[in-house]
Amino acid sequence: MLSTRSPDELFAAARDGNRRALGRLLTMVERRDDNAGLVAERAHRDAGHARVVGITGAPGTGKSTITGRLAVVSGGDRPAVLAIDPSSPLTGGAILGDRIRMDDHVSGSAFIRSMATRGHAGGLAAAVPDAIRVLDAAGCDPVIVETVGVGQVEVSIAAAADTTVVVVTPGWGDAVQANKAGLLEVADVFAVNKADRPDARGARRDLELMLDLGHRGGWRAPVVLTTANRGEGIEELWAEIERHTAHLRESDELLRRRGRRHRDEVVNRIELGLRGRARQIIESRSGAAALGRVDRREISPGAAADMLLNSLTGGAGPES
Amino acid sequence: MEPANGDVLPTVAGELPIRVVLAKLGLDGHDRGLKVVARTLRDAGLEVVYLGLRQTADSIVAACEQEDADVIGLSMHNAGHLTLAPRMVQAVEKAGLDIPVVIGGIVPTGDVPVLRAAGVAAVLGPGASAEEVVSAVTEAVARRVTR
Numbered sequence: 001m002l003s004t005r006s007p008d009e010l011f012a013a014a015r016d017g018n019r020r021a022l023g024r025l026l027t028m029v030e031r032r033d034d035n036a037g038l039v040a041e042r043a044h045r046d047a048g049h050a051r052v053v054g055i056t057g058a059p060g061t062g063k064s065t066i067t068g069r070l071a072v073v074s075g076g077d078r079p080a081v082l083a084i085d086p087s088s089p090l091t092g093g094a095i096l097g098d099r100i101r102m103d104d105h106v107s108g109s110a111f112i113r114s115m116a117t118r119g120h121a122g123g124l125a126a127a128v129p130d131a132i133r134v135l136d137a138a139g140c141d142p143v144i145v146e147t148v149g150v151g152q153v154e155v156s157i158a159a160a161a162d163t164t165v166v167v168v169t170p171g172w173g174d175a176v177q178a179n180k181a182g183l184l185e186v187a188d189v190f191a192v193n194k195a196d197r198p199d200a201r202g203a204r205r206d207l208e209l210m211l212d213l214g215h216r217g218g219w220r221a222p223v224v225l226t227t228a229n230r231g232e233g234i235e236e237l238w239a240e241i242e243r244h245t246a247h248l249r250e251s252d253e254l255l256r257r258r259g260r261r262h263r264d265e266v267v268n269r270i271e272l273g274l275r276g277r278a279r280q281i282i283e284s285r286s287g288a289a290a291l292g293r294v295d296r297r298e299i300s301p302g303a304a305a306d307m308l309l310n311s312l313t314g315g316a317g318p319e320s
Numbered sequence: 321m322e323p324a325n326g327d328v329l330p331t332v333a334g335e336l337p338i339r340v341v342l343a344k345l346g347l348d349g350h351d352r353g354l355k356v357v358a359r360t361l362r363d364a365g366l367e368v369v370y371l372g373l374r375q376t377a378d379s380i381v382a383a384c385e386q387e388d389a390d391v392i393g394l395s396m397h398n399a400g401h402l403t404l405a406p407r408m409v410q411a412v413e414k415a416g417l418d419i420p421v422v423i424g425g426i427v428p429t430g431d432v433p434v435l436r437a438a439g440v441a442a443v444l445g446p447g448a449s450a451e452e453v454v455s456a457v458t459e460a461v462a463r464r465v466t467r
């Protein structure tokens with residue numbers, strides 16, 4: 001029975017191409033069950049080989065279609081896709097519909113996993129890098145991550161890739177939206193998809209004009225026209241992604257980026273951990289006592305927080 | 321209380337949404353009904369991996385493995401259910417998966433016992449209410465022997 005196998009056994013099977021084992025490992029890190037820490041540990045140790053590509057952009061721009069096509073043209077033996085969709089904030093449920101557009105083109109060659117944003121309250125940014133590393137450590141390459149580029153969290157997830165592709169469609173609206181959402185800053189490559197529609201060239205020109213206003217470091221994001229549902233422009237898009245990967249490797253930027261990401265992840269996890277501890281401490285006896293003193297106006301809320309914070313970082317510090 | 325491997329994140333096990341793979345088997349028609357079911361299940365707090373039209377038993381099994389699905393929901397509106405549904409159940413078993421199959425669609429009442437005998441966990445008629453759909457799916461998961 002799969003559920004009784006240890007993370008190490010599952011990794012061994014996953015590396016041999018057992019998709020069920022890989023599926024189960026992803027569930028372990030995603031759901032943070034008892035083995036999650038061990039799985040994440042193993043994954044991190046063995047990861048770092050895959051090319052990690054983020055695909056982001058407004059809803060319906062063609063991200064899944066592009067992702068499926070890229071998985072095929074990438075030429076990797078074992079491409080993997082992580083498709084992230086928002087959950088309903090009301091019910092926690094989600095409709096994960098990205099596979100439909102991918103299956104058409106991928107026809108079984110890629111490992112595709114859908115992931116909902118819920119269940120991760122603040123931890124999504126932690127679950128996604130873990131999942132990427134599980135795929136990487138299992139020997140998948142490339143690992144393509146699709147997210148809807150709407151909020152700050154999604155954008156930061158997109159930035160968790162080595163190379164981030166921002167997808168826009170013809171029409172000024174999108175470019176302006178992309179600008180607002182902070183997508184222009186995270187873009188390493190632009191795809192103007194639905195180039196079969198009028199004014200795709202205009203959209204490219206608009207982007208180039210924005211890029212003229214200033215781009216980061218030694219890399220100017222190229223703009224590729226794609227008609228993803230027909231597969232047009234996809235090889236060129238992949239070539240630009242590869243060119244960016246090469247640029248990262250040559251310039252040491254890859255290590256710098258990954259280093260920055262590791263740092264962000266550690267900070268994020270410290271914050272999550274501290275938030276959890278904060279809740280524990282406020283519900284503890286000393287928390288109740290401190291709150292009582294605030295209510296009686298013996299000490300200010302700030303002083304109470306300082307007191308509790310001291311016991312948090314002193315008494316119940318990270319080493320304990 | 322001390323988390324393993326310095327893992328500071330809280331465990332959320334126990335409040336996990338059920339993951340259901342939803343598909344239409346065979347070559348027929350549209351997926352309007354299936355989309356309604358998808359929304360119903362989402363609104364009940366489930367995670368719906370939506371495969372849509374023209375799926376085969378093999379493509380559904382492949383998706384279930386990758387998605388680590390808890391249950392399969394199939395919509396059928398053709399006369400093929402007596403062969404297709406058992407084939408689906410067999411494909412799941414053959415893959416060594418322990419995933420119940422729930423069927424919805426136009427199934428003559430007389431065929432329901434046949435499908436149940438073939439291992440289908442539940443059969444929902446076209447008039448099934450949202451509550452009936454949700455409870456058929458969640459109960460099928462709850463009845464599973466192992467996980």
Ligand SMILES: Nc1nc2c(ncn2[C@@H]2O[C@H](COP(=O)(O)OP(=O)(O)OP(=O)(O)O)[C@@H](O)[C@H]2O)c(=O)[nH]1
Pocket residue numbers: 058059060061062063064065066098101148193194195196197226227228229230
């Ligand atoms: N005309 C045209 N339609 C396209 C093109 N690429 C994708 N589409 C269609 O656009 C629709 C949305 O495509 P998806 O790939 O699902 O887009 P997405 O960005 O992944 O959508 P969400 O994940 O829902 O945000 C589908 O109907 C595609 O067939 C294109 O180049 N031209």
Ligand SMILES: [Mg+2]
Pocket residue numbers: 063064065097098146
């Ligand atoms: Mg999509």
